[in-house]
Amino acid sequence: MVQLREVSVEEMRMADDYDVIIVGAGGAGLAAGLTAADAGKRVLLVEADDRAGGSTSLSGGVFYAAGTSLQREAGIEGDTAEDMYRYYMTLNQYKPEPAIVRRLCKDATPAFEWLRELGVTFRTEDLYASGVDKIRRGHRAAGHGAEITEVLEGHLSTRGADLALGTRVERLLIENGRCRGIVVDGEPVTAGAVVLATGGFGANRAMLAELYPDAALHGDRHWYIGSDHCQGDGLTLALEAGGELTPRNRGLLLLTPGFARDLESYLPGWLMMVNRQGHRFVDETIEYSVLATVLREQEGRECWAILDEDARLESATTQYRPAPNWHEERLLDHVAAGTLQTGATLEELAQRCGLPADAMKVTAERYSEMSDRGEDTDYFKPAGMLRPVRRGPFYAARINAAIVCWTGVGIRIDAEAHVLASDGTPIHGLYAAGETTGGMHGDCYAAGGASIANAIVFGRIAGRNAAALA
Known part of the structure; x- marks a missing residue:
């Protein structure tokens, strides 16, 4: 697999000409990075782990979408994004943010086709009913989540993007209400826009107890299936910058x-x-x-x-x-x-x-x-x-x-992936995508593949809008 070019903190600081910085290199971060790079922007991804991929690479690689080419190949006709939206919202008693869910359902199909065009393998025999409505919308990648992130990283490596591994962002640079970059090891790294894609907080027991008490109810019996590096960094960074979080105690438990x-x-x-x-x-x-x-x-x-x-x-x-x-x-x-x-x-x-x-x-x-x-x-x-x-x-x-499979509490965003301040206005230059965001979850997990669809869909939206602003 072709990998991204790795850079040190000193090289990041000396570059001083990034258009878009993406914090986190899982499914959402890689999708955001590739989208921004394809728009001609210079991209830096900053990842706490010693490799890219995040929780997406550890997953079964199921993508939830309606009206796809794979469904038609399997003889499934007439399934639509509107059908998916009504199912998603009805199952969750209309508790999720309607605008977020509608955008997810609408953009899931083109995002899925994008992954196929990039080379992720999806087969009709791996298409299954991953929700309770028994419609076959669960598109499982042949190589599971690892294939999705490897394909994304492979394409991104040819676009001149940089990747800093084993690196945590200390805070965001906010000047006059606009996000201007990040601070790493006390050093500023500037950019035209920043995307937060750090995953959830399933590996942070203190944050679970505070934000997702159902996931801490049974003490040591609880364990998290995602990356150990999902510590909730994105939520902390957004709150410090004036953002707010979605309603608490939401996620997926098995x-x-x-x-x-x-x-x-x-x-x-x-x-x-x-x-x-x-x-x-x-x-x-x-x-x-x-x-x-x-x-x-x-x-x-x-x-x-x-x-x-x-x-x-x-x-x-x-x-x-x-x-x-x-x-x-x-x-x-x-x-x-x-x-x-x-x-x-x-x-x-x-x-x-x-x-x-x-x-x-x-x-x-x-x-x-x-x-x-x-x-x-x-x-x-x-x-x-x-x-x-x-x-x-x-x-x-x-x-x-x-x-603990998925933490559904996260940064509040709008349908364009802008991070919203506590007064409801966007924080200029700051976007977020994937499990680090909230708004698309109610009491029930809609279906297998909803989290990866969320990561890829809003990763693309955040990358596209960050590139346009930069």
């Missing part, structure tokens, strides 16, 4: 039994899940994008995943989605580690989990009867995922929404 810090987006669909009252409360196969929101309504914001010995023995052959930690022998390892409880009878298991034995016994009997009939008349789970809970020993794992 359910986890705490077996290991391995990313498994889904729990096995064949589990029976019960709340503290010993009752089922959900179709266990629903999309991860809404499951954490459902769990939030349960007492203690937790539940228990129950299975019997037959289900354990059959686990390797009944995987609805990949879940290696729930395979036959691994489950016994979790018993030995104490993260999976076991009991010879349901009553014994309930006692160990602190659950009402009578209620759990009734729930298991009803669930087993429905499994025998092949029809879930309570929550309508697919028949193929029904497994009786009847033969001991029995097993139970405590489930929490504790995997």
Whole structure:
């Protein structure tokens, strides 16, 4: 892979002729940099990590969009940005910023086609329904997120852009209400415009507790799937410059039994899940994008995943989605580690989990009867995922929404990616894109790929507008 030319802090300071400085070199930053460079501007990217790519490079590489060429190749006709917008806003009860979401939906299609033209590989067999509406809008890159960032960096490396790695920005240069550059190691580096694209704050426990308390509720059970360098730098820089943040306590959490810090987006669909009252409360196969929101309504914001010995023995052959930690022998390892409880009878298991034995016994009997009939008349789970809970020993794992995937609190921007001051006016010369921004998230994550679409769409908008101003 062709990489960007690296520069030192001294070389940055001596250059003194950058048009656009981009803080962060993940998906949003690389998209902003390439767009600005293609407009003929001299670009500098400043990245805290020792390589470019950010959290985008660690992701599954799914891009959420409607009305794309790949959909048409797969025989999907008539899907539109307006359909995507209505779905996105309805799912989230119109809590996100409508102008931001509409721009995301409108520009997602051309941004996707741009990635294809650059050389990112998208195949029809990797197109899937990543949201709860079952429309196939999830476009997975063949090489996952790493391919997206490698292609962007490869193109940017031929445009004469500079990259400073292992470097954190101390503050922004604000003069007479306009952003004029950055300060690094006490030295100013000036530019015509600055784009903040530092990612989220999932690796900053103090900021999680303050801005996203749901992601700190379960203490050490929480862990973050993104880059360790996502410390919320962009939010801090924007606030110091007079910007403001979007509403708190928004983002995406995944359910986890705490077996290991391995990313498994889904729990096995064949589990029976019960709340503290010993009752089922959900179709266990629903999309991860809404499951954490459902769990939030349960007492203690937790539940228990129950299975019997037959289900354990059959686990390797009944995987609805990949879940290696729930395979036959691994489950016994979790018993030995104490993260999976076991009991010879349901009553014994309930006692160990602190659950009402009578209620759990009734729930298991009803669930087993429905499994025998092949029809879930309570929550309508697919028949193929029904497994009786009847033969001991029995097993139970405590489930929490504790995997932090995406932080949805961020810098407030408008539809042109301007950073907005506390009075609602743009801070001249300052733009932001990607996970460091907010406004496009409600209580539910819209669908797999929404975060990468957000990064690329608003990265392009920020890069284009920063270049025009510079």
